[in-house]
Amino acid sequence: MGAAPTRIGQQDPELVERTGFSPEQINNLHKRFLQLSGNKDTISRENLNDIPALAYNPIKSQIIEAFFDKRNQHDSEVGSLEEITFQQFLMVMSHFRPPTLEMTAEEKEAMRKEKLRFLFNMHDTDGDGKITLEEYRKVVEELLSSGSIEQESAKEITDAAMLEVASTNVPHMGPEDFYEGITFEHFEQILKGLEMESRMHIRFLDTATVHCGKS
């Protein structure tokens, strides 16, 4: 709520259309974007790296990578960008918008698929459409610390999880069989019961100004 609010939400109705945010939310996000980028038009990885609260997050680098991942732009391109514009920033954020009451069942399903896609892309770092054992292990290892937990336990946990995943797809896989990796459909299958809509969205604060000050 600035004196001269950036009216980008109103000026660009296409953004509202494509991302599903309201014009006010877009304005607020734009302000935040400018704050992070230092009033420039693009954000680089450095800008996101500088956020102190993010430094606490074990999967910080994966999250930052997700912003620069081309696959999250709803294109079918693969690869990563060096810097992103506000439109691209919004596109990535749109994966986290909360479901609204007026959504139909198909829209909800589509949104769920989108969020799953985002998660899948975060695991599948080389972009070949499959999450291999290595890639999955990497994510789990990031969540666990490198120091205080023994390598054995970490490996055990990861392997157990991976075995579980593998066996749901190929029920009678023997120990010598080579498991290629989790495809997106399989990923969907695994997380079918998991309730994502309420877990994977961002709460946006109301845009009313908060008065702090006894003046």
Place this chain on the structure above:
Amino acid sequence: MTACVTLKPHTKGKGTIRRSEPQFDMGDVIYFCRKGVESIIDDEVTKSFSAQELESWNLLTRSIRRFPHRGLRLTLLWGLGVLIRYGILLPLRVILAVTGIFLFVILSTSVGFLPNSKLRFFLGEKVHLMGYRFCVKSLTAFITYHNSENRPKNGSICVANHTTPLDVIILANDRCYSLVGQVHRGLLGLIQRAMVKSSPHIWFERAEVKDRHLVAKRLCDHAADKTKQPILIFPEGTCVNNTSVMMFKKGSFEIGCTIFPVAIKYDFRFGDAYWNSSKFGLVHHLLRIMSSWALVCSVWYLPPMNREEGEDAVQFAKRVKAALAAQAGLADLTWDGGLKRTKVKDAFKEEQQRLYSEILLKVHQTQKQEKCFEDETPEGD
């Protein structure tokens, strides 16, 4: 600051009796993902180091991001404002400031020639007060002092929140303090040397600042002398934008004498007082303040606080900070002001990882035990 790692129990049987559930990994990724994106959208530290936002424009283009093209009348008003500020107010203020500093340096040095006596102390105080009053007039600062009965007494330490170097002038306008700081060069160094001639201040050489024992000792010695003026310290260590109070460094709270907290709150409708040292230097900052409308602020003197039994310096600092933030209506943050220039240490991320892995490990161990129990014959243990 430690994010609570609470994992929701995944009570989702999959129909088969399996030991481990891969979902617990995937679901947890979602949790951290969301937390991460939330920090990207909004975090307390970045907010505290950028200038505040105004509700309605105060005709200063520096307070907003881009010029609001809302019509001819507004632009004319703004133009008029610019003329008044830069054509009338700024020159007057600069003249006042220059005269004030000039007079102060001369008078202070003269007082310094007097022999060490009560007269010198008395005159020294008067000269200092005169200098500060000149400065306040030159900034057109309108200061309201609340609770003057709690004004700091001699032989104590005064702590305040820090927004701009001018905080010193705001506070010293009311009574004399002993300042602590680094020795500078140039004009500021000249003023520092002049000040020290008529009143005891604690200036450190750059190399000495690193030596914490030396710093602590000098502060202690000064504070122990009950006739000396109170030491003015800003425990945040850096300028913050006056919407929040950041972590207080414990150094000044270890000394053990009475602490008088003082809260300063600026009314930023008349001009933003926050010094963003990475954006502009001191002279530029002074010019900005002098070309704003005015510097309006409130100063609250809080009752003195002492360290209680069984309380260590860190807890004492937190207590003082909470009282100060509550009085001025500022957010009480536990982040370190040093984050303005440095990054968070990896140790914090590792702490999160450790917490999470402990949980996983416990789950894993319990599951292993359960499996062993299932496998064992009933007669076994």
